[in-house]
Structures are given as structure tokens and as C-alpha cells.
Amino acid sequence: MAADEVIPVEIHHDVPTAARIYGWALGGKDHYEADRQFMLQNLPDFPEFIDLARQNRQFLYRAVRYLAQEAGIRQFIDMGCGLPTNDNVHQVARRFAPDANVVYVDIDPIVLVHARALLAIDGSTAVITADMSDQEAILAHPDVKRLIDFSKPVAVLFLSVGHHLVDADDPPRILRTIMDRAVSGSHLAFTGIVCSDRERAADIDSRSNGAGLRWQTRDRAQTDALLPKGLEPVEPGIVDIVDWRPDPEQPALAPVPAELQPYDGASRLNRDLTEYGGVLRKP
Numbered sequence: 222m223a224a225d226e227v228i229p230v231e232i233h234h235d236v237p238t239a240a241r242i243y244g245w246a247l248g249g250k251d252h253y254e255a256d257r258q259f260m261l262q263n264l265p266d267f268p269e270f271i272d273l274a275r276q277n278r279q280f281l282y283r284a285v286r287y288l289a290q291e292a293g294i295r296q297f298i299d300m301g302c303g304l305p306t307n308d309n310v311h312q313v314a315r316r317f318a319p320d321a322n323v324v325y326v327d328i329d330p331i332v333l334v335h336a337r338a339l340l341a342i343d344g345s346t347a348v349i350t351a352d353m354s355d356q357e358a359i360l361a362h363p364d365v366k367r368l369i370d371f372s373k374p375v376a377v378l379f380l381s382v383g384h385h386l387v388d389a390d391d392p393p394r395i396l397r398t399i400m401d402r403a404v405s406g407s408h409l410a411f412t413g414i415v416c417s418d419r420e421r422a423a424d425i426d427s428r429s430n431g432a433g434l435r436w437q438t439r440d441r442a443q444t445d446a447l448l449p450k451g452l453e454p455v456e457p458g459i460v461d462i463v464d465w466r467p468d469p470e471q472p473a474l475a476p477v478p479a480e481l482q483p484y485d486g487a488s489r490l491n492r493d494l495t496e497y498g499g500v501l502r503k504p
Contacts, residue, residue: 223430238256240304241304244306247275249475261480265483267478276462278308278474281380287455287466290318293406298369300326302327304336311323324347325347347368349365353386356394374404374406374407379410385436386437392445407502416495418494423441426438448501460471465498
């Protein structure tokens, strides 16, 4: 199922979702008890997750700023966008390119509800409920056809979703579908959680999949193998995202929620679990 009209609109309060968990780590309030319980039960063993979510959001700002300001991109597709928060893709892009068009894609129906309310008066931004593994259906969606002109460079964002693309989905196909059709100067931005400790990685996978979150933790080499061939990494390359053009003066995120504050800063203590990625350009 990929298009809005065939995705169930029922919101399951008793099953955690990645969008709501991620949103809570960023200071959002749109989460349920199932999300809270999953996080609070697992954070003692994986305290880095709060930092990784927030580092990814900071990377989004820097990557989109680069794409709009330096690369001249004026159209963006954000796959697995999550719940709206501060400095969403369209807000960052238009800070540097007021004429930018943005399509948001997420399979969680609560994202559709919140994002469409936020973007109701914005004709150059759309949000569609779709499974990012079904790239052909996304390309066929009327809002994509309306806002994205594939005769011009486009940026496709897969931010903090690499670990949600399991091998059965054929991640290389998903990541290359649009880039294969895109013109020279188009870009792919990608990040995902990686772990060099295989026992910890297997534990994350077991807990996440057991809770209904589709998840596969890879190491850096396995993640590199997913990325489309023939694209040129933008400096400084594919790295731990805290090292991708760090900017201490970029806008601050909302404060870490009180219940999650004990885990704030945990990623500095252990670097075997990190968020990894970067931006690649089609020559």
C-alpha cells in the first residue's frame, strides 16, 4: 500500500511508532503511552538514542542549508519525514531559497494528520502517506507530479531511516530509484543508525522488531554498501553526522523532555552506536 487513499487512517495508540518516538526526543508532545514505555524501558541499555535523534535533526538543518544555499536545489522529497517540529525541511530550505518546493512522505497516518494541518495553506509543500519502499507509487503520486520537475535537480532525503530499510525491502533499489532518473546536480542525503558492536546491534534489532518497529542495524561498511554507485560524496563524505560540517551557531533544538534528560549527552561516552551518513551528488 502506498497512496493516501489505500492507507488505513486508524491510529494505533498501543503500538509504538518511530515518528512519535523521534518526535518526543526532539521535545514534541504527540506521543502515547506505548511510545513512552518503549523508550523508557530501553534507554537504560541504549542511552545514546536521545542524542542520535537530536544530532540527526541538527544534520537536517546543515544538509538542507547546503542543498539550498550552495548546491542551488529548489525541490526536495523528504522520505520518512516524521512529525512536524521546528526547522522542518521546507522552513530551512525557504530560509535560503524562498521558491523551494517540498514533498514530505511518511507511512504513519498521524504524520499526515499533523502535517496537513500545518501545511494547509501552503501550495508549494505537500505531505503524502506512502511506504518509502514503494518508490514507483511515490513517483506516480499527483502531488509529486505537481511539485517536482525531474528535468531539474532534485534532493531526496532519507534521514534517520537507513535502519528502517531492512534487507527484504532491497534498500539499494529504494535509494537509487529516483537518483537513476534524476538529472545531473541532483543530490541524495542519507543517515542511519549504525553499530560496530554486533551483540548490541542484534539486541537493538530484537527489541525494536519485537515492538513492531521495522529495524535492521548495520555497521558502517554494510551501510556504505547500500548507497548508489556513481554518486560523489560531498565533503567531508559519509561520516558520523556530528562531523558533517558542524556548526555551533546553528539554531538550537527544543529542550530535551524532562523524563529523557538523564540520557542527554550519553553518546559522548560510547561511540560504537552512532548516526552515520552524509550528502551525495549526481555528477
